Amino acid sequence: MNTPVSVPSGIYRSTLALIDLDAVADNLRALRRLLPPSAAVCAIVKANAYGHGAVPVSRELEARGVEAFGVATIEEGLELRRAGIERPILVLGAGPAGIEAAQEHRLAPVVYSPAMAERVSHAARRMKKPLSIHLKIDTGMGRLGLLMDEWQDILRDLAENPWIDLAGIATHFSSAESDEAFTRAQLTRFEEAVRRSGNLGNPSAGRIHAANSAGLLNLPESVFTMVRPGLLLYGAYPDPGLRAKVTVRPAMTFKTRVLYVKSLPKGSPVSYGRTFHTKRPSRIATLAVGYADGYRRDLSNRGWVLIRRRKAPVVGNVTMDLTMVDVTDIPDVVEEDEAILFGAAEGDCLPVEDLAAAIGTISYELLCAVSGRVPRVYLRGGQIVERP
Numbered sequence: 001m002n003t004p005v006s007v008p009s010g011i012y013r014s015t016l017a018l019i020d021l022d023a024v025a026d027n028l029r030a031l032r033r034l035l036p037p038s039a040a041v042c043a044i045v046k047a048n049a050y051g052h053g054a055v056p057v058s059r060e061l062e063a064r065g066v067e068a069f070g071v072a073t074i075e076e077g078l079e080l081r082r083a084g085i086e087r088p089i090l091v092l093g094a095g096p097a098g099i100e101a102a103q104e105h106r107l108a109p110v111v112y113s114p115a116m117a118e119r120v121s122h123a124a125r126r127m128k129k130p131l132s133i134h135l136k137i138d139t140g141m142g143r144l145g146l147l148m149d150e151w152q153d154i155l156r157d158l159a160e161n162p163w164i165d166l167a168g169i170a171t172h173f174s175s176a177e178s179d180e181a182f183t184r185a186q187l188t189r190f191e192e193a194v195r196r197s198g199n200l201g202n203p204s205a206g207r208i209h210a211a212n213s214a215g216l217l218n219l220p221e222s223v224f225t226m227v228r229p230g231l232l233l234y235g236a237y238p239d240p241g242l243r244a245k246v247t248v249r250p251a252m253t254f255k256t257r258v259l260y261v262k263s264l265p266k267g268s269p270v271s272y273g274r275t276f277h278t279k280r281p282s283r284i285a286t287l288a289v290g291y292a293d294g295y296r297r298d299l300s301n302r303g304w305v306l307i308r309r310r311k312a313p314v315v316g317n318v319t320m321d322l323t324m325v326d327v328t329d330i331p332d333v334v335e336e337d338e339a340i341l342f343g344a345a346e347g348d349c350l351p352v353e354d355l356a357a358a359i360g361t362i363s364y365e366l367l368c369a370v371s372g373r374v375p376r377v378y379l380r381g382g383q384i385v386e387r388p
Contacts, residue, residue: 008387011375014257014336015289018343019052021060021380023251027233028064030246034216039223040067040207042090044230046076051294051367052234052252053376055083056386061233062087068207070228074098077107088167090134093144099123099131108132108167112144117154124163133158134168134207139189140182141174148189155197168207168226169197176222177214177239186210187222194224214238217245236352236363250352253343254370256289258307258335261327270324271316276301278315282328285312287339290321294369295341298359299323306340306350307333342366 007014031041043066044050049057058069058080068088071077077089078101091102094109099120102109111117111133124131135155138145146154158164171190176183190210208224213232215222231238235250263283270276270284278284287305291297295318303314305325312325312333327333338345342352352363378386 008377008384011377011388013288013375015293015374016255017051017370017374017376018253018255018345019056019376019378020249020251020253020344021056021378021385023235023249024052024057024060024233025064027235027248027251028061028066030248031216031227031229031232034220034246035223035227038225040226042066042068042070042207042209042226042228043233044070044212044228045080046070046072046092046230047368050230050234050364051370053378054079055085056376056378057251058085059083068226070230074101074107077102078105081105081107088132090168100127103127103129103131106132108134110134110136110144110170111154111158112136112138112146114146114150114154117146117158121158121161121164124161128163130163130165132165132167134170134209135166137169137171137190137193139171139186139193141172141186143172145171148193151193152196168209169194170207170209170228173210173212173215173222176212176218177242180218183215183219183222187219212238214242217242231364234367236367240353240357250343250349252352252367252370253345254295254341254374255343255345256287256293256339256341258285258333258337258339259288259322260286261333261335262286269316271300272319273317276316278326280328282326283331283333284315285325285327285333285337285339287323287325288321289323289339289341290319292320292371293374294366294371295323296359296361296366296369298361299355302358303355304350306345306348307337309346309348312339 043061045054048054070090072093089107091109136145207226209226211222211227213229216227235248268278289295297318300317304311310330312327315326316324342350356363375388
């Protein structure tokens with residue numbers, strides 16, 4: 001995304017999320033180079049593709065050969081099917097309802113508890129139609145997943161159901177980006193579970209998968225037959241130390257414009273609560289973005305933006321619709337200047353990971369926080385190909 005993109009006609013607010021589909025495709029290619037040719041990619045597009053837009057991103061990835069998609073809910077899977085996505089879709093966190101909808105629309109629920117195993121088994125027998133599932137084993141995440149002392153009996157029961165197609169066996173790493181020893185222990189437990197599954201009349205289990213973004217970089221042996229990258233596809237890193245292992249670029253640029261620039265004398269308060277007072281005669285720019293757009297209030301007095309390729313610190317409390325920044329040291333700033341909140345533009349980059357670290361959170365949260373009132377504009381080759 002090397003050239004500025006004007007606000008498209010019919011969009012009256014200058015706060016936008018620009019989604020570079022070329023970046024998504026390039027990031028996928030970068031990950032493919034790390035995998036054996038036989039390894040499939042299940043692209044994680046839950047939570048509206050981490051705020052990037054599940055349907056446009058999934059269409060791009062499907063066109064680039066991604067073998068499967070991962071979503072969190074039945075509703076997210078149905079959205080992709082209605083948009084024409086044909087590849088297998090795993091539902092990572094299906095609840096008690098929706099098994100019939102999953103079967104009808106070729107969604108594969110991930111079975112993660114004894115109660116869910118019973119539900120899907122009964123539903124498949126009642127419908128008398130094949131239901132594809134993946135079995136999830138808890139090797140140390142302590143969240144969803146069958147415990148090591150219960151999964152074998154459940155696998156055996158499911159294998160006896162003629163309407164159940166066991167399409168995969170999975171686990172999930174809790175700290176692949178930061179704790180190699182614990183992740184290797186998880187991997188060892190999973191390998192043992194996979195080995196035992198072969199002696200239990202397992203009918204297929206064609207996809208064995210454990211590696212998330214950090215896992216596929218830090219533990220190549222965890223790739224098995226499929227990987228589940230999420231954050232890396234969108235050009236962010238689960239941990240800064242992973243930047244040396246693969247080069248990806250941000251797919252989203254979250255940007256806005258300067259509404260007003262005013263000069264304030266030393267000692268002037270800025271914004272609600274007067275948490276900031278100018279320490280010198282200052283020029284304060286008001287930006288057309290606030291926490292209702294997903295620009296987090298935690299960034300008050302701690303964040304920064306890029307204006308004219310220079311950093312401008314956030315001053316005062318971020319408000320619902322507006323944010324103030326100090327542009328005293330950028331004297332040529334004028335109204336309508338572009339402000340990059342995070343992402344890349346014109347050769348500059350404000351990594352979302354850096355902002356997340358400044359407020360003690362993770363980049364996933366900032367990406368997912370960009371709200372629905374921020375228009376997503378999709379680019380390919382620097383040109384707009386889709387817009388609201």
